[in-house]
Amino acid sequence: MRVVAAMSGGVDSAVAAARMLDAGHDVVGVHLALSRSAATLRESSRGCCTIEDAGDARRVADRLGIPFYVWDMAERFQRDVMDDFVAEYAAGRTPNPCLRCNESIKFTALLDRAVALGFDAVATGHYAQVVERVGSGGATVRELHRAVDPDKDQSYVLGVLDAEQLSRAFFPLGDTTKPRIREEAAARGFSIAKKPDSYDICFIPDGDTRGWLTSRLGERPGEIVDATSGEVVGSHRGSYGFTVGQRRGLGLDRSAQDGDPRYVVGVDAPTNRVLIGTADLLGVDLLRADHARWCGAAPVDEIRVGAQVRAHGEEVPAWARVDESDPEVVHVRLDSRLRGVAPGQSVVLYDGTRVVGSATIAATGLAGRTPSGIVEDSMTLTRRT
Structure with missing residues (x-):
């Protein structure tokens, strides 16, 4: 089987590519250039898809003796992931960019290009398992399952895959724990065996999501409102900087409330208001x-x-x-x-x-309740904002 191994430059995708090669597949390594400023170097374990990562991926491919290419998908990533991320926060929602990336980039754009070039499937270093079983009529059905390592399981961010994409996806690491993967990488002579995992949002390497959003949306001053009394209790510089459940960074005087902590219970983007309340809300x-x-x-x-x-x-x-x-x-x-x-x-x-x-x-x-206390059908939902 001809397989594109998506190689991020990290240890997981390196071992995934090696395992696909060991399994007898015809493997080609592909690094996705997703950043328009790829010359930016990685800072510790923050960020990814940098020129440093591309170099690490190339060195692994050379050691494996497989062809290696860099595919530029920066424009698609900007539109489908980064622009979507900004638009969702501006609308008062809290998106997960990793799911959007898996849906739009790794298993749509990447897979579509791979198939168009004559490849059969894509392999990645995600921690998940594909289980094959015989379905009705004797046809083979491929199912997506959790990884054996609960601490690394990434099935959640792969939940956007449909049956067709799943039929062409391989996750060779799903049956192994992360410590064993590092041991395997070292045994294979990969210099990245101890490379730190990337975390946080890859296109916000400093971890300051609110600052990153402000640089794109500008400051939009508004009110912080008590969700129960309707009283204005504070102000903010942009409702997009808040998410439901947030406790820190509200800038409120707890003593003026009653001493109990307050949380964000809603973000009303049309009025640019942030609603706060006690934990029971x-x-x-x-x-x-x-x-x-x-x-x-x-x-x-x-x-x-x-x-x-x-x-x-x-x-x-x-x-x-x-x-x-x-x-x-x-x-x-x-x-x-x-x-x-x-x-x-x-x-x-x-x-x-x-x-x-x-x-x-x-x-x-809440089942049987609306904000006004009216009883409804148990599956009727009401917006909190």
């Missing part, structure tokens, strides 16, 4: 999510699932059903309340270790 057990993506066939009836709303968050038992009038909308009813769930986050649904699919949270609410 953060819990939700109903989600309405759109842009549904299924790793197989979409469920027909209401199904029992585990719901996860953060990359390394807890999985909560839940019921999920597809909206009768819109197949891209999913309603999720959680068995217990989750705190700090923000519109724009993704909810990924699991059946055991298997990823069922994902969707982007559009609204949250």
